[in-house]
Amino acid sequence: MHEFGLVISMIDLAEEAARKEGADVIEAIHVEIGALSGVVPEALEFAFGGARAGTMAATARLEVTYIPAIAYCATCQSEFELDNRFGIAMCPTCDTPSADLRQGREMHVSHLEVA
Amino acid sequence: MADPVATRDVRVSPHGTAVTPGARVVQVQKSLMTHNDGVAAANRAAFEGCLVLNIVSSPGSGKTALLERSVRELAGDLRVAVVVGDLETDNDAIRIHAAGAPSVQIVTGTVCHLEAEMVARAVDQLDLAGLDVLVIENVGNLVCPASWDLGEDLRVTLLSTTEGEDKPLKYPRIFKDADAVVINKVDIAEAVGFDRERALDAVAKVSPGTPVFELSARTGEGMDAWLAFVRERLAAKRG
Numbered sequence: 001m002h003e004f005g006l007v008i009s010m011i012d013l014a015e016e017a018a019r020k021e022g023a024d025v026i027e028a029i030h031v032e033i034g035a036l037s038g039v040v041p042e043a044l045e046f047a048f049g050g051a052r053a054g055t056m057a058a059t060a061r062l063e064v065t066y067i068p069a070i071a072y073c074a075t076c077q078s079e080f081e082l083d084n085r086f087g088i089a090m091c092p093t094c095d096t097p098s099a100d101l102r103q104g105r106e107m108h109v110s111h112l113e114v115a
Numbered sequence: 116m117a118d119p120v121a122t123r124d125v126r127v128s129p130h131g132t133a134v135t136p137g138a139r140v141v142q143v144q145k146s147l148m149t150h151n152d153g154v155a156a157a158n159r160a161a162f163e164g165c166l167v168l169n170i171v172s173s174p175g176s177g178k179t180a181l182l183e184r185s186v187r188e189l190a191g192d193l194r195v196a197v198v199v200g201d202l203e204t205d206n207d208a209i210r211i212h213a214a215g216a217p218s219v220q221i222v223t224g225t226v227c228h229l230e231a232e233m234v235a236r237a238v239d240q241l242d243l244a245g246l247d248v249l250v251i252e253n254v255g256n257l258v259c260p261a262s263w264d265l266g267e268d269l270r271v272t273l274l275s276t277t278e279g280e281d282k283p284l285k286y287p288r289i290f291k292d293a294d295a296v297v298i299n300k301v302d303i304a305e306a307v308g309f310d311r312e313r314a315l316d317a318v319a320k321v322s323p324g325t326p327v328f329e330l331s332a333r334t335g336e337g338m339d340a341w342l343a344f345v346r347e348r349l350a351a352k353r354g
Binding site: 002037038099109111112113 | 137138139140141142143144145146147148149150151226227228230258259261262284287288291317320321322323
């Protein structure tokens, strides 16, 4: 349950960017959450509901884009999508585990909608 | 009770498209870890004079036992301090303290990992300038601590023979990011049917090239190579 701390960071980043643009209200925060980031989107949404009061994002929507985990298999020289959320990266073609994770750890604020 | 949050599951990223009529789009492209990573960088600067280890493992694999013995054996000529993270109790800090090192307990409550800021506050209670080695014992958890940089020099992932040889395959990130892997409780490996080859193979597959130290913190077997590694890395950091 570290989502609350992440949400505080998220609102800080959003307010900073919105102020820089001279905006008054944040209408939406768009985040990208990787499948292996350890972040549970439902917990993020729950934490956001508690943390947004009194901020520029007090009425904002939270838009979560899930980024699937993709690893690279050195044996097959190809990328594959992990079929689980636990980080087990077994190549579906040759059954070799891969440590070369190319995508899936993201925890980013991508963009905002402001007014 | 907080208001329910309006959410929408957008499976395809709508980069740059405003859903709300009349709203403007502002690009941010920043990690939620920005704050932690900033504090970790400040920690790293403050840790300039000493070697800092971040020890991660499952609960019960012997982090505290490893630290007790390491502290006892290093304390003869090196100044060692320990920061211990646990959900509750200061039992571990008391054990470390009894072994002869100053220790600071961080009680995380419900938080499943240590963050850079918790470590920054904890080390305020230590004389960093007088230290050679600082060990941070993370909360017992193979998932969450992987995401949080604390400002350490070395991340050490500990695995014990009672846990099953495929742990590295099940939790590859925490093994992949490790600078060293310690396999503890080798004294009871046979009794618990630990398959050494499979475990080493699993580490090598997930984290190729990472040094592995097989030891027993209880009997002391294998401790020499581990302690020599710590001393080497300290010497290397100090140039």
